[in-house]
Amino acid sequence: MEIGFVTALLGGMLALLSPCSALLLPAFFASTVGTRLQLLAHGGVFYLGLVLTLVPFGLGLGALGSVLISERGLVIAITAAVLVALGLMQVFGIGFDLARIVPGMDRMQRGASTRTGFLRTLLLGAVGGVAGFCAGPILGAILTLALAQGSPWGAGAMLAVYGAGMVGPLVVIAALWQRMGDRARRMLRGRSFTILGRQFHTTSVITGTMIVAVGVLFWTTNGLVAMPALIPTDVQSWIQERGALLADPRVDVIAIVVVTGIVLTVWALRHRRRSEPAHERDADASRPVPSTSKR
Template sequence: MEISLVTAFLGGMLALLSPCSALLLPAFFASTIGARLKLLVHGSIFYLGLILTLVPLGLGLGAVGTLFIDHRQALIVGTSVILILLGLAQMVGLGFDFSKALPGTQRLQQQAHTRKGLVRTFLLGAASGVAGFCAGPILGAILTLAVAQGSVPLAGLMLAVYGAGMVVPLIILAALWGRIGTRSMRFIRGRGFTVLGRQLHTTSVIAGALIAGVGVLFWTTNGLVTAPSLVPSETQGWLQAMSSSVSGPVADILLILGISAAILLVWAVNRRSSVRAQERAPDTRKETLR
């Protein structure tokens, strides 16, 4: 399980640094937000938008995975083959855009360009989680692993970690944007190179190798069951005890309250922006008359 979460986090990072995005999101956050405290607020709202798109997708695929528990061996083989194929596709630069297959995503992207403030950040996060031609095989690999978990909560957690893998480097790069030199920027963006007449990119090759490697590991470790644990058993026991202590009706109520508070926050910010726009309108008209 730990390997799946690490893969999801690294997949989010590599999706952010994919050649198609070319660090557009960090540059956008650095140029439009500026202050670090404000950057953290916008980063949190961006992550909220991400998980509201990604986590339900993961939960749905986790539910699908539970239907194949009785056919675990076939699920392991199928997952491994798909991961290896997606890894090879990522390495050679083949991609696809999940946003074109999901209804409403194009509309979210259009609204994100017309709104301002936290509402724009929220909508941008909701659209960015599944958008991107170059990052398509990466997201496809994470979704495949989510199905293979055979558990709804674990599949949702994987997609939440994938989103965190996008947000953490996004905030760090945006905060340090003015201090990043040309040489460091080239290193972060990676570089293209040619093999047998085909143009490849270092970031895509690294991401593809990671996906294919996880596919091979998934096959040889019986779905990561016999894979070495990255977290000590004592820590795992403590985490399980903590998770069991916060489960139940209280946790469900807190989750509902948290989502409701986030929706109210976005609504309040949107309403505040509208009021300000209405207040500025008379001033603009007066200046025009003058």
């Protein structure tokens, strides 16, 4: 089910750039958060809000999927059909807002508009995970995949990955927002185009096509079971062997020494740069002032 987690990650990234709300959150973070450290802190709080809303959905759907595990063939058929339908809806710009059916979302949306600081960021994350007309089919597709997981923890992890797909680009774009030109922002927003008199959007078409492709794969690979692993088996074995080596206490000591040396080196270089201007000022002050004589 690795492809499912990859789909969840990409789905979160594309949900952030959906036509209805493209770059609204990065613009907000760039305008309200000062330093990069503050931006990272707000990004972590935003992700916490996403997790608090999304992961319970995943756990519930995973539990339901585990009950239906005996009807695997039916679950696969329904999941594939729903994914294809949601993908086509996304392509044609037909959306829905799941926040309208979630209890308490209206109150949290009002709170996000009136609060300030980290509380506002937390509420934005809680609401942003499920709100959005354009992103509705994307979240619906990820929830459908979560149901097909057949495991509460696997489904919860998939929704957490979906949230990470949203918050990662959010922090990066917000950090670079002031350096971006109009052209770069237009590229991130995508563009609209018309075919046979109907208007489409590039982001929606790309996202919808991806969802349809996953639906077809889900059907043709028996619920992605027959799908080749993204990481080959020999590579996974090599990683496990190296992971066992890292458990050696001697490796831990060496790692601590190396990290400590790097930290001390960086601190010394920064301290040296800060102290250089003071030495230069002292040197200038100690120089004799040339005397001037009047004739």
